Amino acid sequence: MSSGRSSSRGNISEDEINELISKLQALLPSSRRRGSGQASTTKLLKETCSYIKSLHREVDDLSDRLSDLMSTMDHNSPGAEIIRSILRS
Amino acid sequence: MDGNVRSAANQKKPIVADDDLIELLWHNGSVVAQPQAHHRPAPPSDRDRPGTIGLTGEETAAWFPDTLDDALEKDLYTQLWYSTIADAAPQHEGTLLGPTSQPSPPLPPVGSSGVDSSWAGDICSTFCGSNQVPRTPAGTSGKDAALQSEGPSGAGAHDGTSSSGGSGSNYGGSGLPSDSVHVHKRKERCRDDSDSPSEDAECEEATEETKPSRRHGPKRRTRAAEVHNLSERRRRDRINEKMRALQQLIPHCNKTDKASILDETLEYLKSLQMQVQIMWMTSGMAPMMFPGAHQFMPPMALGMNSGCIPAAQGLSQMPRLPYMSHPLPNHIPLNSSPAMNPMNPLNSANQMQNGHLREASNHFLHLDGRTAVVPQVPGPHVYGHQIAQAEEPNSILEVAASTVVPTSRAGQPPTFDGV
DSSP states (O other), rough: OTTTTTTTTTTOOHHHHHHHHHHHHOOOOOHHHHHOOOOOHHHHHHHHHHHHHEEEHHHHHHHHHHHHHHHHHHHTTTHHHHHHHHHOO | HHHHHHHHHHHTSSEEEEEOOEEEEEETTTTEEEEEOOOOOGGGGGGGGGOOOOOHHHHHHHHHHHHHHHHHHHHHHHHHHHHHHHHHGGGGGGOOOOOOOOOSSSSSHHHHHHHHHHHHHHHHHHHHHHOOOOOOTTTTHHHHHHHHTTTTTTTTTTTSGGGGTTOOOSSSTSSOOOOOHHHHHHHHHHHHHTTOGGGGGHHHHHHHOOOTTTTTTHHHHHHHHHHHHHHHHHHHHHHHHHHHHHHHHTTTTTSSSSSHHHHHHHHHHHHHHHHHHHHHHHHHHGGGGSSOOOOGGGTTTHEEEEEEEEEEEHHHOTTTTTTTSSSOOGGGOOOOOGGGGGGHHHHTTTTHHHEEEEEHHHHHHHHHHHOOOOOOOGGGGGGGGHHHSSHHHHHHHHHEEEEEHHHHHHHHOOOGGTT
């Protein structure tokens, strides 16, 4: 990921920040439904926070599912190996 | 000294010319001065009108917003109050007493000086429409100093000296000669001081609360700018607060500047999305991950493309995970409709893409000839085998509307061939 964000002088320009914010907006699920018009920064940040939290919950859920699955599988199978590696990350 | 004050007061209202305490009452549109003997007579209709001098400073201060409503009386009022302040201030009294030379006020001066200053400041703020009314005693310290300095000297000579020329404060609540000229002067000073940024915040609050907006044309512009500044500041504060919250969420984020936080948020968000995607796939595939189960490829595999998952768009931009966004062409079940079930939470936005997937799945059927590729490598490389074996990259292109496809086509690791 190119990091040409900070100018050499060290201060971040407004444009760079806006670019980051628009990239962030592209990742958010809500931008998918409506035409991604300009959303206010505050709302974007708030939505990002809630999205990250929901992703956390999802990861937790999936981890539980995977660990349950693991218990039903043969522990030596490659599949179990994969699941273990995923759960470790 | 009494004469000074009173002479000015006399310009507008009758005053009992004696040394007794005088109450200046505002009675139905005119100010009537009554000797203190009638301490707090209650004009029946004007009980809530500020006029009684016998009340404490707090009460009088509370009255001020009301007084402003009456524009007709404002000048008169200004003079009235200034005269009373002038009299009361040097004595550090909470009550507005008439001109008196008695150095020892009936009320204890200890706590009242602060009150005094504050409501004197209030007066100034309301009358001046100043943006600068430091309500806190700290702000009035300058004024206090001036007042204090006057206290010991008694009520004498409070005209000019107690106008706190030395303190530089514009709250000449202390001993302003109740002359209209001086009133305007104070207003000027208020205006000038309103430019000092240190008191902007308090002034803003004061102005907004007391609404002394009517009088000062040039001040309105300044105040509008200040209001804008204030709202701008609030907006920035909200944004900063959200940034801090974001920073808390992101693990190992020790940066505090906006761009870095946003940067890390982007990265973290993408990695989270990818992780979720992997876990979905894995949880769907896990029961199948043993030899001989290749025919029962989880239907959800079809659902895994960059279109179906909001996260996948981020994935497709990540060149280091070129394989993740492709379905598993080798093990396509005949029915793809249940394919989306596990992915429903993620697919809600992309029904159209699902249609494409169903189409595409047919192309993969004849790729079935290969044996099951039990993933030897964990994580993203799981699907690398299948991708490499895809003999109809066109269909994959159709399905996986991502930039990764060309990558996978071009960069298929030779090791996967023929596995």
